Amino acid sequence: MTICTPDRPEPPPFSEPWHAQAFALTVHLSERGNYTWPEWAERFSAELVALRGRQGPLDGGADYWAAWLGALEGLLTERGMAEPAVVERLKEAWEAAYLATPHGAPVQLKAGQ
Amino acid sequence: MPHDHHYHDHDHDHDHAVLPPEPALRVKALETLLTEKGLIDPAALDAIIDIYQNQVGPQNGALVVAKAWADPDFKARLLADATEVVAELGFYGRQGEHITVVENTSERHNVIVCTLCSCYPWPLLGIPPGWYKSDAYRARVVREPRAVLAEFGLALPEGQAVRVWDSTAEMRYLVLPMRPEGTEGLSVGELAALVTRDSMVGTGVPKVPA
Numbered sequence: 001m002t003i004c005t006p007d008r009p010e011p012p013p014f015s016e017p018w019h020a021q022a023f024a025l026t027v028h029l030s031e032r033g034n035y036t037w038p039e040w041a042e043r044f045s046a047e048l049v050a051l052r053g054r055q056g057p058l059d060g061g062a063d064y065w066a067a068w069l070g071a072l073e074g075l076l077t078e079r080g081m082a083e084p085a086v087v088e089r090l091k092e093a094w095e096a097a098y099l100a101t102p103h104g105a106p107v108q109l110k111a112g113q
Numbered sequence: 114m115p116h117d118h119h120y121h122d123h124d125h126d127h128d129h130a131v132l133p134p135e136p137a138l139r140v141k142a143l144e145t146l147l148t149e150k151g152l153i154d155p156a157a158l159d160a161i162i163d164i165y166q167n168q169v170g171p172q173n174g175a176l177v178v179a180k181a182w183a184d185p186d187f188k189a190r191l192l193a194d195a196t197e198v199v200a201e202l203g204f205y206g207r208q209g210e211h212i213t214v215v216e217n218t219s220e221r222h223n224v225i226v227c228t229l230c231s232c233y234p235w236p237l238l239g240i241p242p243g244w245y246k247s248d249a250y251r252a253r254v255v256r257e258p259r260a261v262l263a264e265f266g267l268a269l270p271e272g273q274a275v276r277v278w279d280s281t282a283e284m285r286y287l288v289l290p291m292r293p294e295g296t297e298g299l300s301v302g303e304l305a306a307l308v309t310r311d312s313m314v315g316t317g318v319p320k321v322p323a
Contacts, residue, residue, distance in 0.1 A: 011242070013165055013166060013239060013240035014162075014165075016134075017137065018133065018134070018140045020162045020165070021137075021158065021162070022136075022140050023161075023162075023240075024157075024158040024159075024161040024162045024165075025147070025158060027161050027207060028153055028154070028158055028161060029153065032152070032153070034152070037207075037208075037282050038281075038282040040282075041229060041281075041282035044230045045230045048230060052248060057247075057249065058246075058247060058248045059243070059247050059248075059249070060243040060244060060245065060246030060250070061243050064231070064247075065136070066136065069136050069139060069140065073139070076143065076147075081147065081152060082143055082147065086146055087139065087142045087146060088142075090142035090146055091139055091141070093142075094138045094142060094145070098130045098131070098133070100129065101129055101130040102128060102129065102130070103128055103129060107130050109145065
């Protein structure tokens, strides 16, 4: 199995905007003292192991970021910072907002959501 | 967990905003909640993204390597205390708190990996490439480094040992590759242009001057 083709053009560091957002959120929350980076690394590592157990070897692309987000959600739940039911409700509110917003207009949550 | 029935790469009729993928909505939900709680500053998130998307990358590490090639005193200090020396060049901060530089010689080639997750010297190399984060690399480079390096097109002489350095959240490594022959008289800037990202991870060697 070939890992890479040498000399191919360098891809951008984040292939999707949400990868960058999840990354920044994780760094920022750590810098604000909510957890240390080694605590994060341990959590993330455990998530990678768990994901590998469920779906086999990880390719370091979309699966890597899925594990990253899963680890972040788990950590924030554990620390009482983001309750899963509230996160789910907000996710649905964002989904509804996208579906209700005309194409090209900024998407915003309604007050009270 | 795939949840793609709302992905809008199909073309039937709709006039609303394009719905982002499910994980993107989860991230937005987290951001909304944490902002409401006053736990995050959205402007700080944008600043972090800008740094890693646009400012930090292997060009930083390449400058360090080129300076080490050009200046024996700099090199000696770099190998003794990389963290402090690269900080003097302005390369410090996240994931750069503890950096060790390991020098390639004709007797030993060095390779870095993070078997735990994806620890990497961000201030010097930026965000790691996909392959550095893949199981194919993380697990195998420890077990069969020569085979993995061969897949990168790197065939090492039999007599050159390979040492694999496992990065952690506390210690990160940078490989100081061997200076290519035929580079006498080049400026630091010209030398830096020969230093590839892979050569500083140990999965490649520097370019040779054209």
